[in-house]
Amino acid sequence: QKEVEQDPGPLSVPEGAIVSLNCTYSNSAFQYFMWYRQYSRKGPELLMYTYSSGNKEDGRFTAQVDKSSKYISLFIRDSQPSDSATYLCAMKKNSGTYKYIFGTGTRLKVLA
């Protein structure tokens, strides 16, 4: 079983829809949670970075962490065709390692 699971998609939504992207994980020691956006043939771009539980909002993006369920989500409001990309979740323990664990990514298509 992978430490981090992410549905590969593709997830297709109409423009303007609310998108929900999710990752589940098995290691309760994870404390830092990140979401990256990766356009085709480009490097991952940091979108959101959260520590521990709760919500964090940045413009149209909201990151949510539910440590009791070992589940993190990224919500995109008013989705745009320019949001079409692969979204990677990543997480890390608080101490003892420098290693980030990445999900395999969910491919999102926003249809105009």
Add this chain to the structure above:
Amino acid sequence: NAGVTQTPKFQVLKTGQSMTLQCAQDMNHNSMYWYRQDPGMGLRLIYYSASEGTTDKGEVPNGYNVSRLNKREFSLRLESAAPSQTSVYFCASSLSPVNQPQHFGVGTRLSIL
């Protein structure tokens, strides 16, 4: 503001050839990383450098070597390329290895024939 710069962007090698992938960051970050990305496997850490003067193995170090040349530059070397090393390679950096997010370059697409 260049961020993390990787060279080259594309490369084709023959089995057994060697090459060095270059990475430089201009964000005054202390830590640097090399990953490979393969379909269905996600990003896997090859080597990292928590600070200038230190390097450590990651998840998949076999067949690779690294050099932290100075605070800005971190190179990855393939001594004898194998087809299994065909991948997209990403360099990343972070201010701290402990609790700061990583910022990535655009990647190097490497094909080994």
